[in-house]
Amino acid sequence: MIHPFVRKLRHGARLTAADELHLAGLMHAVRQVEARSDIVAEGAPARTLPLIVEGWACRYKLLENGKRQIISLFIPGDLCEPFGVQPRHMDHPLSAITPVTIAALSPSAVKAAIADNDRLEEAFWWDLLLAAAIDREHLVSLGRLSAPERLAHLFCELYVRLARVGLADGLEYDLPVSQLDLSDLLGLSTVHVNRSLQELRRSGLISWRSGRLTIHDLPALQELSYFDETYLQGEGVILR
Amino acid sequence: MIHPFVRKLRHGARLTAADELHLAGLMHAVRQVEARSDIVAEGAPARTLPLIVEGWACRYKLLENGKRQIISLFIPGDLCEPFGVQPRHMDHPLSAITPVTIAALSPSAVKAAIADNDRLEEAFWWDLLLAAAIDREHLVSLGRLSAPERLAHLFCELYVRLARVGLADGLEYDLPVSQLDLSDLLGLSTVHVNRSLQELRRSGLISWRSGRLTIHDLPALQELSYFDETYLQGEGVILR
DNA sequence: CGGTTGCTTGAGATCCATCAATAGGAGTGG
DNA sequence: CCACTCCTATTGATGGATCTCAAGCAACCG
Numbered sequence: 040m041i042h043p044f045v046r047k048l049r050h051g052a053r054l055t056a057a058d059e060l061h062l063a064g065l066m067h068a069v070r071q072v073e074a075r076s077d078i079v080a081e082g083a084p085a086r087t088l089p090l091i092v093e094g095w096a097c098r099y100k101l102l103e104n105g106k107r108q109i110i111s112l113f114i115p116g117d118l119c120e121p122f123g124v125q126p127r128h129m130d131h132p133l134s135a136i137t138p139v140t141i142a143a144l145s146p147s148a149v150k151a152a153i154a155d156n157d158r159l160e161e162a163f164w165w166d167l168l169l170a171a172a173i174d175r176e177h178l179v180s181l182g183r184l185s186a187p188e189r190l191a192h193l194f195c196e197l198y199v200r201l202a203r204v205g206l207a208d209g210l211e212y213d214l215p216v217s218q219l220d221l222s223d224l225l226g227l228s229t230v231h232v233n234r235s236l237q238e239l240r241r242s243g244l245i246s247w248r249s250g251r252l253t254i255h256d257l258p259a260l261q262e263l264s265y266f267d268e269t270y271l272q273g274e275g276v277i278l279r
Numbered sequence: 280m281i282h283p284f285v286r287k288l289r290h291g292a293r294l295t296a297a298d299e300l301h302l303a304g305l306m307h308a309v310r311q312v313e314a315r316s317d318i319v320a321e322g323a324p325a326r327t328l329p330l331i332v333e334g335w336a337c338r339y340k341l342l343e344n345g346k347r348q349i350i351s352l353f354i355p356g357d358l359c360e361p362f363g364v365q366p367r368h369m370d371h372p373l374s375a376i377t378p379v380t381i382a383a384l385s386p387s388a389v390k391a392a393i394a395d396n397d398r399l400e401e402a403f404w405w406d407l408l409l410a411a412a413i414d415r416e417h418l419v420s421l422g423r424l425s426a427p428e429r430l431a432h433l434f435c436e437l438y439v440r441l442a443r444v445g446l447a448d449g450l451e452y453d454l455p456v457s458q459l460d461l462s463d464l465l466g467l468s469t470v471h472v473n474r475s476l477q478e479l480r481r482s483g484l485i486s487w488r489s490g491r492l493t494i495h496d497l498p499a500l501q502e503l504s505y506f507d508e509t510y511l512q513g514e515g516v517i518l519r
Numbered sequence: 520c521g522g523t524t525g526c527t528t529g530a531g532a533t534c535c536a537t538c539a540a541t542a543g544g545a546g547t548g549g
Numbered sequence: 550c551c552a553c554t555c556c557t558a559t560t561g562a563t564g565g566a567t568c569t570c571a572a573g574c575a576a577c578c579g
Contacts, residue, residue: 107423123407124404171411181418225422269370
């Protein structure tokens with residue numbers, strides 16, 4: 040079984056078999072975190088870089104008025120911090136949505152690996168840029184898209200990201216989040232998320248039953264949400 | 280006159296006088312860009328890293344429905360791209376808000392400078408983390424704050440950022456943006472921005488005349504917007 | 520002076536939040 | 550197996566926040 044992180048990086052750099060072994064060797068201290076618990080709490084010192092091997096996680100912020108905003112959503116293969124430095128004080132907690140398997144990368148080991156291998160260096164920077172691009176698109180979504188558009192955009196994005204790490208089955212994938220999670224991710228209320236989902240279902244664009252999302256009309260979903268996959272910087276999954 | 284970039288980095292790393300000279304030596308090819316014009320257009324190849332020396336700029340995205348979302352706001356001292364790689368295709372254009380003076384950093388020169396100087400390395404990574412934290416906070420603002428809250432949050436943030444590079448005069452600073460810019464930054468309509476500004480003025484929190492913003496009641500502004508400056512990762516300007 | 524741009528105000532429509540209630544499913548203990 | 554509870558999904562009703570359209574005004578500029 041190929042590690043999802045390796046699988047993802049293949050899309051960003053031309054890795055040799057040796058590179059991939061080298062990468063796999065960086066991952067230590069795999070541990071389990073149960074659903075709904077913090078992986079790294081706010082203010083906690085973190086010596087290593089968390090990387091999702093299995094399961095879904097997120098970074099969120101809790102406001103003083105009790106509202107929650109999910110900042111980033113992490114799926115298998117996602118490195119949750121910039122690779123270059125030891126995270127000191129995490130400004131926002133990192134939390135497991137499902138049961139999660141975490142690998143720990145040491146920044147110094149990454150630095151050493153990068154120092155004498157241009158392809159690995161490129162791969163790590165590509166991943167950092169990709170994560171930033173995803174966050175930027177998320178920001179645009181919150182600022183300028185309506186509720187159904189935000190949902191459609193998210194479903195398109197997750198399709199591409201999951202397909203890259205081999206977790207999409209055709210136009211279907213597991214979506215193990217609650218509507219409450221979705222509302223906190225998209226800056227909406229749960230009630231409105233529910234109604235917007237119904238709208239997408241009624242239009243025949245998607246269905247979502249027992250944690251499994253199916254895209255029935257990808258072009259329509261893309262058009263509705265102005266989704267242009269180029270920000271995901273890969274060779275492309277959708278178009279071609 | 281100390282370069283604003285150097286001035287900012289002093290808050291993130293203990294730089295020696297030699298380090299600061301080294302930094303200053305990295306900046307080449309200073310050029311002028313006039314207000315309202317693109318610094319780097321979408322899709323344009325960029326070989327160097329743009330750094331704002333003077334003036335205000337932003338990164339934005341234009342949607343197919345004609346709406347605009349400003350993703351990041353840049354003030355003097357801000358490096359507009361991650362330092363580690365040559366930006367290839369800019370997914371979002373970079374644009375001048377006021378007339379802007381741009382310095383160009385070469386990623387390879389930065390890499391060389393970093394290679395044998397831990398303090399400089401730390402400074403560059405600190406700056407990257409800071410920029411990411413600002414974007415995250417922006418995202419939270421769009422997702423979970425009301426219009427007046429978003430404005431208040433922005434004014435607090437700009438106060439801290441500008442003070443760091445010596446561009447705040449007590450609780451006053453130049454704010455050379457239009458209400459249209461603000462609306463595109465905060466995900467609102469211009470009409471609503473206008474009305475929310477009036478609300479803040481009426482409450483005696485701020486005034487804003489002829490491009491100059493004055494904060495009359497900083498604690499109230501902070502409390503209103505749940506502003507906690509720690510995400511800006513400095514020694515602190517507000518709470519000292 | 521006319522044209523442009525940005526700010527302001529009003530009115531109406533729409534999107535979305537909140538409050539409240541119901542229903543289903545999963546787990547738990549009796 | 551049933552009663553109970555918790556969590557999530559769903560639905561209805563209402564109010565509020567924000568958008569859109571439209572018009573007027575102020576400042577600046579050639």
